[in-house]
Amino acid sequence: MFDQAAGLRKRVNGVRKSRVIAIASGKGGVGKTNVAVNLGMALQRKNKKVLLVDADLGTANIDVLLGLTPKYHLGHLLNGEKELTEIIIDGPEGLDILPGTSGIEEFLDISRRQVERLRLLSFQLEYSYDIILVDISAGVHSSNINFISICDEVIVVLVPEPTAIMDAYSLVKILHNHQYDGKINLLINQLNSRQEGKGILERMSKVIREYLGIEAEIVGYIPFDNNLRQAVKKQKALLELYPGSRAGQAFDEVAEMLINSRTVNKVEKDNKEGFIGRLLNLFK
Numbered sequence: 465m466f467d468q469a470a471g472l473r474k475r476v477n478g479v480r481k482s483r484v485i486a487i488a489s490g491k492g493g494v495g496k497t498n499v500a501v502n503l504g505m506a507l508q509r510k511n512k513k514v515l516l517v518d519a520d521l522g523t524a525n526i527d528v529l530l531g532l533t534p535k536y537h538l539g540h541l542l543n544g545e546k547e548l549t550e551i552i553i554d555g556p557e558g559l560d561i562l563p564g565t566s567g568i569e570e571f572l573d574i575s576r577r578q579v580e581r582l583r584l585l586s587f588q589l590e591y592s593y594d595i596i597l598v599d600i601s602a603g604v605h606s607s608n609i610n611f612i613s614i615c616d617e618v619i620v621v622l623v624p625e626p627t628a629i630m631d632a633y634s635l636v637k638i639l640h641n642h643q644y645d646g647k648i649n650l651l652i653n654q655l656n657s658r659q660e661g662k663g664i665l666e667r668m669s670k671v672i673r674e675y676l677g678i679e680a681e682i683v684g685y686i687p688f689d690n691n692l693r694q695a696v697k698k699q700k701a702l703l704e705l706y707p708g709s710r711a712g713q714a715f716d717e718v719a720e721m722l723i724n725s726r727t728v729n730k731v732e733k734d735n736k737e738g739f740i741g742r743l744l745n746l747f748k
């Protein structure tokens with residue numbers, strides 16, 4: 465296995481690794497899963513190869529949102545029953561999806577052989593995609609903080625309500641307290657006016673700078689849009705059904721913003737293992 469991994473590493477030498485971005489929030493129900501799916505699709509349309517990873521272990525539901533019924537998930541890969549190619553499902557417009565698993569316990573009981581298997585897999589994944597978007601459960605639970613910590617960047621999603629704003633700040637603060645050194649991006653969803661969102665995010669990044677001494681980049685403003693609700697009901701991505709809608713256009717802008725923004729790639733910076741390798745280290 466080690467030889468195979470080394471071979472793979474050699475083969476892909478010089479090829480850029482994926483940018484792994486966590487989509488997280490302090491408060492639940494703010495729109496993370498919809499952001500992951502539509503941002504993923506917007507990035508695909510800009511010729512980026514994207515993988516969506518459902519790491520929301522409580523209520524894994526990227527598949528439900530897209531009306532897909534995966535047969536297998538990460539657990540089957542861990543216990544050696546299935547190959548990566550059998551686990552990853554085809555979403556709309558060539559979007560690849562790694563379905564979530566219901567129980568975290570499956571991660572806790574993996575053999576050494578499986579560990580090696582995952583290391584190899586990690587290299588495969590890391591070089592097959594431009595961007596990996598990881599949908600994380602809401603809240604500041606330590607498993608969420610750990611998941612975010614293994615990603616290169618995080619997009620903290622909030623809505624214009626005091627509770628969501630406070631919870632988003634708490635999440636950033638806790639990440640900072642855990643020495644998180646990835647890039648922090650802020651995205652506000654369900655806006656009635658862009659002006660309101662701009663005020664909130666600019667104040668928040670100022671507070672983050674002054675109290676925590678770190679920079680957070682504003683990456684987007686998504687309006688409240690009934691088309692999104694309609695798309696959810698029809699189990700399709702908003703961008704598939706209503707690409708010209710106000711929210712659809714906003715997702716396109718976020719994708720453009722992310723592509724043009726400065727990246728910090730932990731993998732390159734620290735020469736660490738790939739995403740799955742880091743994921744695995746969480747459970748050692």
Ligand SMILES: Nc1ncnc2c1ncn2[C@@H]1O[C@H](COP(=O)(O)OP(=O)(O)OP(=O)(O)O)[C@@H](O)[C@H]1O
Nearest residue numbers: 492493494495496497498602654687688689692696
């Ligand atoms: N921009 C928007 N306009 C209108 N409604 C929205 C918007 N974004 C999200 N919603 C509504 O909020 C609901 C929750 O969205 P979503 O499932 O993406 O949130 P989440 O943060 O992933 O939730 P959870 O924390 O439970 O995982 C959607 O089903 C939709 O009804």
Ligand SMILES: [Mg+2]
Nearest residue numbers: 496497520525
């Ligand atoms: Mg969700």
